[in-house]
Amino acid sequence: MSLARNTLVQSGLTLGSRVLGFARDLALSANFGQGAMMDVWATALMLPNLFRRLFAEGAFAQAFVPVYGAARARDGEEAAAVTASEAVSFIFAVVAGFCILMQVAMPWIMPWLLSAWRDDAGVMRTAVIATQLAMPYLACMTIASLLSGVLNTGGRFALSAAVPVFLNLCTLFPLLAGRFIQADPALILLATSAAVTVSGVIQAGLLWWGVQRLGVRIRLGLPRLTPTVKHALALAVPGALAGGAMQVNSVVSQVLTGSDEGARSVLYNADRLYQLPLGLVGVAIGLALVPRLTRAFVTGDHEGGRRTMDDGFTLAMVFTLPAAVALFVIPCFIIDATVTRGAFTSADAARTADALRQFAWGVPAFVLAKVLTPPFFARQDTRRPMIFAVSSVVFTVVVGTALFYLFRSRGIDGVLGLAIATSLSAWLNVALLAGTLMRENSWRPSPRFLSRMSRVIAASAVMAALLLLAGWQYPLLSRLFMAKEIAVLVVCGVGAVVYGVSLLALRATSLSELKGVLRREPGAAAPSGGLD
Secondary structure: OOHHHHHHHHHHHHHHHHHHHHHHHHHHHHHHOOOHHHHHHHHHOHHHHHHHHHHHOOHHHHHHHHHHHHHHHHHOHHHHHHHHHHHHHHHHHHHHHHHHHHHHHHHHHHHHHOHHHOOOHHHHHHHHHHHHHHOOHHHHHHHHHHHHHHHHHOOOOHHHHHOOHHHHHHHHHHHHHHHHOOOOHHHHHHHHHHHHHHHHHHHHHHHHHHHHHHOOOOOOOOOOOOHHHHHHHHHHHHHHHHHOHHHHHHHHHHHHHHHOOOHHHHHHHHHHHHOHHHHHHHHHHHHHHHHHHHHHHHHOOHHHHHHHHHHHHHHHHHHHHHHHHHHHHOHHHHHHHHOOEOOEOHHHHHHHHHHHHHHHOOHHHHHHHHHHOHHHHHOOOOHHHHHHHHHHHHHHHHHHHHHHHHHHHOOOOHHHHHHHHHHHHHHHHHHHHHHHHHHOOOOOOOHHHHHHHHHHHHHHHHHHHHHHHHHHOHHHHHHHOOOHHHHHHHHHHHHHHHHHHHHHHOOOOOHHHHHHOOOOOOOOOOOOOOOO
């Protein structure tokens, strides 16, 4: 299928999951606001979310696909299945052991992760149990990540993009049921944490079924550190870190805010919004790019690889820039209209909006990192992206820590310093990745690409002017449409239409190109097995 078509399949299914995830976050905010239980939830989900984003949302799968794909092309389907089986068995055993170790050690680790509530025994006990209940999700995601890589190599993107919806479905149920029966907030939180693990089992089971339907026979066995596993780990582990630098930075920021009551809740709510473009666009394009770039590299089609990069870069920015503009220009409008209810107040919304604005100008960089790492992964070079990613993490730790305490000493919310450092580090990572590709002549922006990007930026500027006016008239619009929820939907809808019309008027794209993205490439295999 075409790059855009694969991306739309991924993005469309991911959008459904994110809509449910947004509903879950509304239920979380209504139940817990930005108090102790919300901080506990953010802490309990910190490690599972990190691994989900590293594994299930593409970074690990991006690095594993070239390894599995090379074995498939060189030795055939049966040998590739053996490679995948050995990798799954070994990595699952390691992560399962890590999960058990973390569960046992959590009573001693939690006071350091959630130091703001260290003296509250009830909060600490709830946080420890909640994290222990959610931790097995990591082991499930280990299996799911490798199975997703197998499906993506076989040209099946839909199932791996669809299964994350079960995380949101499973966690939404106890939140709604608990609020309905007015259960104790701590019990609601524990039930929701347990639902995280249940969702992981469902996701891994469905992906296992999908791989079997594809005709690939993967089996769990005793873990063995075979040469194949060593090679896979040597590429996939650095690749996961390289592709997931932003997620690691997010965790670093959450650890730094452990001493500030409510700060972790602010980061959690801002994180859910600014990572939406990453999940919908960056991950989808990254997963679609790797198989195409791998084919171009193997066949020596360097010009085709460059065209693919131009298309991927442009496609990413066409969808990402308007989202970043909206998050930067009207963050308070968006958060107050959608999240403020129950225990979540307008003051909470204002604090979260200030942090979100500082994350927003880093959103294009978060997405571009997903576009710029596949050329390295396609050549099985995960070492240099890992070095760049580690550099950005170190930058976040040093600059973020300095700004966090500097801002707090001056009466400014320290979370803003962490957001600024995270966005700066993302652009640093992009500069290192893009600079390396251009220096090696692996990819260099073409004049046509630069012309098109300038028009996309101009169309985004037109939309920004409209949103700025809408944000200024937020109270009036809320009264005009009788509800702030309706007002934000209308404003975002009108903004999207204006942006689309501007793209066409400035000739950044055309109707024929929009129709073309839905066409299958000539000679592409038709889906089989009902997976797509």
